[in-house]
Amino acid sequence: MALFGGKKHQAFLGMDLGGSNLYSVAFDFELKPIFHSKIDTEAREGYLHVIDRVALQIQELKKRLEEEGYDLAGIGLGVPGLVQSEHGNVIVAPNLGWSQCKPVRDMDLPQELKDLTVLLNDVNAGLLGELHSMADQPSCAVAYFCGTGIGGALALNGRLIEGSLGAAGEVGHMVVRSGGRKCGCGRKGCLEAYIGKWALNDQIQKALDDKKKTRLKSLISYNLKKQPVKSSSLKKAYEKGDSFTTELMEEYYCHYLAIGISQTANCLAPDCVVLGGGIMEAMGEYLLPVVRNELEALCIGPPPRLQLAELGDLAGPLGAAISARRGGALA
Amino acid sequence: MALFGGKKHQAFLGMDLGGSNLYSVAFDFELKPIFHSKIDTEAREGYLHVIDRVALQIQELKKRLEEEGYDLAGIGLGVPGLVQSEHGNVIVAPNLGWSQCKPVRDMDLPQELKDLTVLLNDVNAGLLGELHSMADQPSCAVAYFCGTGIGGALALNGRLIEGSLGAAGEVGHMVVRSGGRKCGCGRKGCLEAYIGKWALNDQIQKALDDKKKTRLKSLISYNLKKQPVKSSSLKKAYEKGDSFTTELMEEYYCHYLAIGISQTANCLAPDCVVLGGGIMEAMGEYLLPVVRNELEALCIGPPPRLQLAELGDLAGPLGAAISARRGGALA
Known part of the structure; x- marks a missing residue:
């Protein structure tokens, strides 16, 4: 004492x-x-x-x-x-x-x-x-923070892995499609180029240009060329059952996110993947079951437990x- | 004593x-x-x-x-x-x-x-x-053993990372192209589906079917449908300057291998990647500079040091x- x-x-x-x-x-x-x-x-x-x-x-x-x-x-x-x-x-x-x-x-x-x-x-x-707020400590955990960018982090037995020059954990810049979409980092086919918010903007802008029927049209009063789509707009449209948004988030977003998670799963076989960031805070409860389902077929070993970040800011x-x-x- | x-x-x-x-x-x-x-x-x-x-x-x-x-x-x-x-x-x-x-x-x-x-x-x-035979111990090392399959392993400070149920280090089954070539593991777009020997067989068989001029035709007396291509056949054709084999190994094989290595580089930022297995034993000295060159553009941080495995069997x-x-x- x-x-x-x-x-x-x-x-x-x-x-x-x-x-x-x-x-x-x-x-x-x-x-x-x-x-x-x-x-x-x-x-x-x-x-x-x-x-x-x-x-x-x-x-x-x-x-x-x-x-x-x-x-x-x-x-x-x-x-x-x-x-x-x-x-x-x-x-x-x-x-x-x-x-x-x-x-x-x-x-x-x-x-x-x-x-x-x-x-x-x-x-x-x-x-x-x-990790501090979890009841059972995973021996290996990976974080995906999904917002404008896709941030990542790795921890083994509660200790961070920083890697050479602090460059470990860049899960948003692991390739999901070689030669694919151009990423803000200058490379091609990164996860972030598919599910970062600017990539979602592209998908939404294309739908609006194509005159697809979607509630997002009335929900987005801001300029998508200058500002990333708000998680709250996506959440509202999704909760109203907007079919474009449902498809965008379940078939596109969750699909690529699951592929991204399978990358670290097949590399590190973590017990736990923590999902945070604006999109997960807003819609994680809806998206997690979809990602979990996709993940089954994508992992060599048993898929990691998925867990929403709980502490916010x-x-x-x-x-x-x-x-x-x-x-x-x-x- | x-x-x-x-x-x-x-x-x-x-x-x-x-x-x-x-x-x-x-x-x-x-x-x-x-x-x-x-x-x-x-x-x-x-x-x-x-x-x-x-x-x-x-x-x-x-x-x-x-x-x-x-x-x-x-x-x-x-x-x-x-x-x-x-x-x-x-x-x-x-x-x-x-x-x-x-x-x-x-x-x-x-x-x-x-x-x-x-x-x-x-x-x-x-x-x-x-790792035992290296003069300076890398703090983080990843191995790619490139043969019929692509085996992998991870070590931090000389200790292995096995992951949940021993499934860590499956670098051959990290995706390089979502929805891409079918892999022996049942999934799609894995690195092994691009550079495992059965994938090389497909590329070679296609060239032979298309009547492309290549020394491999005379060097391969075995049935490519039943037996993976021998590293020694590839090496011989490459050393004779066969243009099909050079293209296959430098522009295709090294390209996808570099993408595969960049995946673990952006996840773990290892100091050292050890390359072993049949193809590397036979041709590593030729291929490493090509891979190293490709890698520069693919890594978020500084590319890891590439090192050929030295001990063989x-x-x-x-x-x-x-x-x-x-x-x-x-x-």
């Missing part, structure tokens, strides 16, 4: 750095949230500006924690890109316009705060967070805080 | 159970080969017969080791199928016609020999063997013996 008594006022900051927002949650030693904070990332102002904002935010939240009687004992920062957490490096973060940056080293922070900070990939953080900060509490994403 | 002195007469048997042969090598404590033995598997006689032959072989080789002054301290048995080494189970071994067998438990061996025996997948054994028995010396494939 003496040890734990010494730790009970420790707090950990979990931060999720996105293209639009920096979302931070302070957790106590038992990983219960103390408070939240969200600020604009202001990514367009460039790398150094964003890093300054992160540093400022850390100092502010540290002060707030101290006022509430906590010591800041660790900071986890999830970044959307290739991260070498061991070295505190971000190799590249396309959505932030970063490449070859070393944010922690470059942050205008006292050394003791730098020493408390661990970096990790944002989807890796999300998987760590989701909290997963990333929680995973980042867990990583900080452990003393590193891979520890 | 006392401890090592006690171990210096320990020997380990590494056995590679194939569809045609059971190849066994006895190794001393320092993993130097003592002697080899090869017998027919007689797989057509069925599961119990093969198990009897393995048990008999173990007893004979144990006797021979004792005559030479060695104690048999461990036995590793590589099996071509899905193996749960932790439980000593073979889930399925298609080339042997086995399913749901538990060979070690079923073998007619004294209990103390059963207790010495560890089971593992044959390609997993091959990768362990190859010895890799499997060596890996099996290593696994026995460790006390288990995953230990």
Whole structure:
């Protein structure tokens, strides 16, 4: 009890750095949230500006924690890109316009705060967070975060696999059709080129151009050329029984997602695949049985258990805080 | 020295159970080969017969080791199928016609020999063997054994990843083209359906039917419908500059192999990919630079180092013996 008594006022900051927002949650030693904070990332102002904002935010939240009687004992920062957490490096973060940056080293922070900070990939953080909330820990888990892009992460026995230069877990860029649709990454036939939101936009735009009857026409008031389709629009049309949307999501989306999942299943034979991201949050309960059914025929071994992510926006900060509490994403 | 002195007469048997042969090598404590033995598997006689032959072989080789002054301290048995080494189970071994067998438990061996025996997948054994011979140990390695089928294996920090029910590492059955060529596994578009030897047979047969000019016509005296093309035939035609064979191997084979390797690269970001099997043994030195070149454009992160397997038939028995010396494939 003496040890734990010494730790009970420790707090950990979990931060999720996105293209639009920096979302931070302070957790106590038992990983219960103390408070939240969200600020604009202001990514367009460039790398150094964003890093300054992160540093400022850390100092502010540290002060707030101290006022509430906590010591800041660790900071986890999830970044959307290739991260070498061991070295505190971000190799590249396309959505932030970063490449070859070393944010922690470059942050205008006292050394003791730098020493408390661990970096990790944002989807890796999300998987760590989701694993934490599971009753039975899978020995191997793969995450698919399905939104505008398809993010991925791998964990063996609760430890992340980062791979050489942090490039492991890019499940959205495993090929489903060699020579197929062009992907945003510059390659062809990636899963993301089939089920990323821009790919869904293409399918929907084509249906609208072809004057197909679909409720999506009235639900989409935004410009599909400039903005990815909203999960909520798809959900509404699907729930109304719109036949185009049903076909799009069940026969197209679920089909390619199942092929994508079978890729990692046949490579790693995970016990569990965690499905998160905007589309899964909105429609996962409808789509999972369809994917599960397709998967039966696609896996060499028994198909992995499919599980919806449950924590939403909290997963990333929680995973980042867990990583900080452990003393590193891979520890 | 006392401890090592006690171990210096320990020997380990590494056995590679194939569809045609059971190849066994006895190794001393320092993993130097003592002697080899090869017998027919007689797989057509069925599961119990093969198990009897393995048990008999173990007893004979144990006797021979004792005559030479060695104690048999461990036995590793590589099996071509899905193996749960932790439980000593073979889930399925298609080339042997086995399913749901538990060979070690079923073998007619004294209990103390059963207790010495560890089971593992044959390609997993091959990768362990190859890793043992490398000067610098990759932190993550993937093996592609390219022959009639495409076998695969994964290791993190020198430890195998078996996955749920031993189904990890099936790199030959990761999809390269959804809805593509039918594979022997019953699914469509697997890598093996493009570059397994039966797929090469199809390509060659089509060229012969189309009366394409190729040296392979005179080099192939066997029936391509019943026998997979020999790596030596391909090598000869390639070395003579036969343009059909050059195109087949460089533009078709290497292209699909590179896509296959990029799949695991984007999933796991390994530092090293080990290429073995009949085709690589025969022609790897010619094909590797072509694959390496293709790979540059296909990987999200830096492409893994490609390395030819160096031990040939010895890799499997060596890996099996290593696994026995460790006390288990995953230990």
